[in-house]
Amino acid sequence: MQDPNEDTEWNDILRRKGILPPKEKPKEDEEEEQIIQQQSIVKTYESMTLDELEENEDEFSEEDEAAIEMYRQKRLAEWKANQIKNVFGEVNEISGQDYIQEVNKAGSGIWVVLHLYKPGIPLCTLINQHLSELARKFPQTKFLKSISTTCIPNYPDRNLPTIFVYHEGEMKAQFIGPLVFGGMNLKCDELEWRLSESGAVKTDLEENPKKQIQDQLLTSIRCSMPNRKDSDESDED
Numbered sequence: 001m002q003d004p005n006e007d008t009e010w011n012d013i014l015r016r017k018g019i020l021p022p023k024e025k026p027k028e029d030e031e032e033e034q035i036i037q038q039q040s041i042v043k044t045y046e047s048m049t050l051d052e053l054e055e056n057e058d059e060f061s062e063e064d065e066a067a068i069e070m071y072r073q074k075r076l077a078e079w080k081a082n083q084i085k086n087v088f089g090e091v092n093e094i095s096g097q098d099y100i101q102e103v104n105k106a107g108s109g110i111w112v113v114l115h116l117y118k119p120g121i122p123l124c125t126l127i128n129q130h131l132s133e134l135a136r137k138f139p140q141t142k143f144l145k146s147i148s149t150t151c152i153p154n155y156p157d158r159n160l161p162t163i164f165v166y167h168e169g170e171m172k173a174q175f176i177g178p179l180v181f182g183g184m185n186l187k188c189d190e191l192e193w194r195l196s197e198s199g200a201v202k203t204d205l206e207e208n209p210k211k212q213i214q215d216q217l218l219t220s221i222r223c224s225m226p227n228r229k230d231s232d233e234s235d236e237d
Contacts, residue, residue: 087142088135088139088140088141088143089135089139090132090135090136090143091115091128091131091132091135091144091145092143092144092145093144093146094114094144094145094146094151095146095150096146096151096152096153099146099151102142102144103144103164103166103169104166104169105169106142106166106168106169107168108168109168110141110142110167111140111141111142111165111166111167111199111201112142112144112164112165112166112167112200113131113134113141113142113143113144113163113164113165113200114145114163114164114165114166115127115128115131115144115146115162116145116146116148116151116152116159116160116161116162116163116164117145117146117147117148117160117161118147118149118157118160119147121157121160121161122184123160123161123178123181123183123184123186124161126186127163127181127186127191128145130187130188130191131145131191133188134188134191134192134195134201137192137201138201141200141201148160148162158177159176159177160177160178161175161177161178162174162175162176162177163175163195165195165198165199167199167200172198172199172200173197173199173200175194182210187209189205189209190208190209190210192205193205193208193209193210
């Protein structure tokens with residue numbers, strides 16, 4: 001009896017006529033075809049959005065669930081990163097009515113820097129300028145400002161400027177009054193360092209910039225002072 005799987009011209013004619021069944025594929029060919037199909041499916045996952053994955057979920061078999069979940073988590077992580085990146089990056093103005101929502105309920109893992117100020121106070125204006133620069137540098141931190149008396153009724157001007165630092169609704173640091181900031185000589189990197197000490201930002205500064213200035217002043221003073229030997233020689237004369 002002739003083998004129906006045998007590669008002969010007569011068998012090919014019978015297959016085309018439907019007299020013989022299609023030739024059985026070797027097991028190796030079937031496995032290779034399955035691998036190609038799986039690779040094609042995985043490539044489809046990579047090109048899908050979260051919404052597309054949800055829409056096509058019923059069409060995937062149970063064997064695809066692990067791959068689907070992997071790419072869903074990947075897309076979700078990318079989406080969250082973009083959301084955080086796009087939410088902040090500038091100093092937003094709030095009022096007392098916004099306080100609870102914007103500060104206490106800012107969200108899980110969110111640091112909030114709130115500046116209480118008043119127009120016409122030079123140091124407040126300077127700090128607002130510095131915070132605008134820091135907000136662009138640290139977009140994952142939420143920077144806010146509010147006119148002091150609209151946020152906290154009867155808040156005394158002598159306490160301005162004031163900066164409150166919050167994390168997940170809990171106050172972590174407070175900077176109150178002009179003396180704390182060092183007056184109009186305050187530099188942006190000095191404010192950055194102070195905020196980094198509270199945890200609000202992750203600075204790339206290696207040490208306190210204020211300390212460098214202090215060290216330079218001390219060195220300058222020492223150099224300008226007469227040493228003991230010169231003083232003794234002057235006394236002898």
